[in-house]
Structures are given as C-alpha cells and as structure tokens.
Amino acid sequence: MARRELCSFRWNGTEWTTITTYSNSEFDSKSSSINHQNTMPAVNEPIRVATLNILADCFPWFIEMAVRSTERYEWLCEGIVNLNPTIIGLNEVTTNALQKLQECSFIRDNYFITESFDENNIEMKNCTNGLLTHHGSIILSKLPLLEVFAIPISGSKREAVVGKVELDNNLKTSVYFCAAHTTHHRKPKNIELRTQQIRGIVEILEPLKLPFVIMGDLNLYYQFEDAIVIENKFIDAWAQTHFSDIYPFNDKNEGYTFDAIKNTMIPYYSPGEIKQMRLDRILFSNGFPAFAIAPCGMWANEPIKSDNYLFPSDHFGLFIDLVTNVTDINKSTISVGEPDPSVEEILRRNAQNTDEKEIRFGLVRRTGALVSHIGWLGATALGLK
Structure with missing residues (x-):
C-alpha cells in the first residue's frame, strides 16, 4: 500500500487556510503570519488523546429518525469543548458533521484539522483532502501537524488518516497519530480482514522509525481479536490502565465502548440489540515515549438530556492523559510504551479464547423488538412521540 500525502488546515480569523508541511521550528517562525495563537500545551501540561466514532448521518430515514443527528452534532461541538483534548480522532465524519466542527469557535481558535471544505460554497461540499467519501476519519490537533497523509484500508473505501506531531518541544x-475505522460485522472473513487492515497500517508506519498511535473504532467484536494487540506488540490504553495489578490501574473495568445495556439509543435503531463490546481502542506502539497519569476514561457516555434516550453516538469515546516526563506531581503513572506483564497475560489468554460464542437473538425476542420499534417509528412520524 502507498500512502497519500495530504495537507492540514487552520483558521486564520476569516477562513480555514491550507497549511503545508514543515518542521516545528518553521511553524514557530511562521505562526505570526497566519494570525492565530500558538496553542501548544504548556511545559508539563498533560497531553489528552481522545477518539470517538460520532455515528454518521447518511443512513436511511428510519435510522435517522431514531438517531437525530442534528441534535447529536450540536452536542458534539459542546462535548469537544468540555473534553478539551490535545489531539482527537473522529470516525464516521460526514460533510454535515465537518461543517458543524468548522463553525465551532472553540475548534477554530484551538485546532489544526485534517479535512476542510469551502464554507463559502457549502452546497457543493467538496472536501479538499477527499477523506469523506460517504463518511471518514479526521484528526483535530492543538499540536501543529508537521506531516499529514492517508493510508488505504484494504477492502474498504475508507482511509486511515495520520498526523505527525511533536509531543515535547524540549525533548524533540x-x-x-493515526485515526482508523476498520471493517465492521462479525463474519469470519471480516475478522481476518480487520487483522489485515491494521497490519497494513503498521507496515506503513513502522518503517518511519517513530513511535505511533492507532486509535478509533477498530471493530474488535470478540475478545480473541486481542490477538491483534499481542501480534503487533501494541500497548492497549484501556487494558494497560484498567487490567493491571498496579493501583490505581487495576479496577478491571471491561471498558465496553459499544454497550447496548447502558446506551439507550442503540435499541432505537437496532431493535433487540443487547451486546457489550470493546470496539474502540487507543493502541500505542512499543516504546511510545509517554506515561498515563490516570486510567483511560470514557466520554460521550451519558444521554444528551437526562430525560431522553438520545446519546451522542452509538459508541462511547475514549480519552487518556499522558506526560512525557514523570515528576513528583505525577506520582501515580504507568508507561504506555511498555506492556504491563499482568495485562499482557490477560490479553494473551483472550487471544487464545477462539471458542468464544456469538450472542444471538431468539426469533421471538427479535420479532417482538421489531414490532415494537415499527410502532414507535409510526408514532414518531405522526408526531405522537
């Protein structure tokens, strides 16, 4: 696979301008000419890495009626403001979602972005980098994007998008960071395809001889797909900071980012769904030069309004706070560049559990859920709900 070179974009006060790639020192010298504040994190300020599959708005009308994308995308901008990530990867971004993101004043003031379209010609919605055919992944970064490129995903129209940043100016x-969205569905051929897709990304990134992160909706439906983590020598952010034997990284929280029990929106577009899965991941390459200062957390994991079923997405997002140097202030830390032995053993056992059974709905349960859902759709369409 060959990578595809891209540009990044930054708000200059009146429009999103194209930023060509250059070194960080060159960025410092040019920052005044593009008229924006340098939002580099202060020395010793934690670096917050986050990811979220936002759920696209390009599905059939009866799904859109249930997922109410306009309301969810309004929340998305507020959610990013409140989370305030240093760098975030978003999956299933459409031009409508991108428009909302580009219009958000907080994002304009603080982030570089890996995709843009001409806001003066919104009806055309032609994206400059071509990442959003149907829907795709983008990166928002407070750190200058020194290099941006896309990696083809085998068997998919989507591409993974990669941005190079400098985590620590003093240490150079x-x-x-790679935002990726692999093929979904539980079919055996798709399980194998996901393995190939992630390996394909690694084969592009490894020869660059720099540490990397692959994050996003990797659609790892089964525990035995943790084999991807073991085989590629990744450090899984959630597992590393929850499955360890070391306090406070030992609460054994399963970390389901797709949770049909807690996420009350899921049954409204997928009647009868009951699964809980760790689909979304933040995976660090071995040797990544950072330490987690708290367990990996979830965001977008509460209803938009307390009295309504609507959630920001069918996925919960992940975030993790990192430092590049351990100081007395950061007393409780764990490396994200070296696997914890107890965590590695758990993931290795998961990888060997190939007898894991598929959870299937009974015919009566599925029929009942569908009948109830059709009734709800009809009532909603008539304004009765």
Whole structure:
C-alpha cells in the first residue's frame, strides 16, 4: 500500500487556510503570519488523546429518525469543548458533521484539522483532502501537524488518516497519530480482514522509525481479536490502565465502548440489540515515549438530556492523559510504551479464547423488538412521540 500525502488546515480569523508541511521550528517562525495563537500545551501540561466514532448521518430515514443527528452534532461541538483534548480522532465524519466542527469557535481558535471544505460554497461540499467519501476519519490537533497523509484500508473505501506531531518541544519527541475505522460485522472473513487492515497500517508506519498511535473504532467484536494487540506488540490504553495489578490501574473495568445495556439509543435503531463490546481502542506502539497519569476514561457516555434516550453516538469515546516526563506531581503513572506483564497475560489468554460464542437473538425476542420499534417509528412520524 502507498500512502497519500495530504495537507492540514487552520483558521486564520476569516477562513480555514491550507497549511503545508514543515518542521516545528518553521511553524514557530511562521505562526505570526497566519494570525492565530500558538496553542501548544504548556511545559508539563498533560497531553489528552481522545477518539470517538460520532455515528454518521447518511443512513436511511428510519435510522435517522431514531438517531437525530442534528441534535447529536450540536452536542458534539459542546462535548469537544468540555473534553478539551490535545489531539482527537473522529470516525464516521460526514460533510454535515465537518461543517458543524468548522463553525465551532472553540475548534477554530484551538485546532489544526485534517479535512476542510469551502464554507463559502457549502452546497457543493467538496472536501479538499477527499477523506469523506460517504463518511471518514479526521484528526483535530492543538499540536501543529508537521506531516499529514492517508493510508488505504484494504477492502474498504475508507482511509486511515495520520498526523505527525511533536509531543515535547524540549525533548524533540516526534510521533504519529493515526485515526482508523476498520471493517465492521462479525463474519469470519471480516475478522481476518480487520487483522489485515491494521497490519497494513503498521507496515506503513513502522518503517518511519517513530513511535505511533492507532486509535478509533477498530471493530474488535470478540475478545480473541486481542490477538491483534499481542501480534503487533501494541500497548492497549484501556487494558494497560484498567487490567493491571498496579493501583490505581487495576479496577478491571471491561471498558465496553459499544454497550447496548447502558446506551439507550442503540435499541432505537437496532431493535433487540443487547451486546457489550470493546470496539474502540487507543493502541500505542512499543516504546511510545509517554506515561498515563490516570486510567483511560470514557466520554460521550451519558444521554444528551437526562430525560431522553438520545446519546451522542452509538459508541462511547475514549480519552487518556499522558506526560512525557514523570515528576513528583505525577506520582501515580504507568508507561504506555511498555506492556504491563499482568495485562499482557490477560490479553494473551483472550487471544487464545477462539471458542468464544456469538450472542444471538431468539426469533421471538427479535420479532417482538421489531414490532415494537415499527410502532414507535409510526408514532414518531405522526408526531405522537
């Protein structure tokens, strides 16, 4: 696979301008000419890495009626403001979602972005980098994007998008962040395809000889798909900071980012769904030069309004706070560049559990859920709900 070179974009006060790639020192010298504040994190300020599959708005009308994308995208901008990530990867972004993001004043003031379209010609919605055919992944970064490129995903129209940043100016620590969205569904051929897709990304990133992160909706439906983590020598952010034997990284929270029990929106577009799965991941390459200062957390995991079923997405997002140097202030830390032995053993056992059974709905349960859902759709369409 060959990578595809891209540009990034930054708000200059009147429009989103194209930023060509250059070194961080060059960025410092040019920052005044593009008329925006340098939002580099202060020395010793934690770096917050986040990801979320936002749920696209390009599905059939009866799904859109249930997922109410206009309301969810309004929340998305508020959610990013409140989370305030240093760098975030978003999946299933459409031009409608991108428009909302580009219009958000907080994002304009603080982030570089890996995709843009001409806001003066919104009806055309032609994206500059071509990442959003149907829907795709983008990166928002407070850190200057020194290099941006896309990686083809085998068997998919989607591409993974990669941005190079400098985590620590003093240490000159350059790393790559990759936002990826692999093929969904539980079919055996798709399980194998996901393995190939992630390996394909690794084969592009490894020869660059810099640490990297692959994050996003990787659709790892089964525990035995943790084999991807073991085989590629990844450090899984959630597992590393929840499955360890070391306090406070030992609460054993399963970390389901797709949770049909807690996420009350899921049954409204997928009647009868009951699964809980750790689909979304933040995976660090071995040797990544950072330490987690708290367990990996979830966001977008509460209803938009307390009295309504609507959630920001069918997925919960992940975030993790990192530092590049351990100080007395950061007393409780764990490396994200070296696997914890107890965590590695758990993931290795998961990888060997190939007898894991598929959860299937009974015919009566599925029929009942569908009948109830059709009734709800009809009532909603008539304004009775």
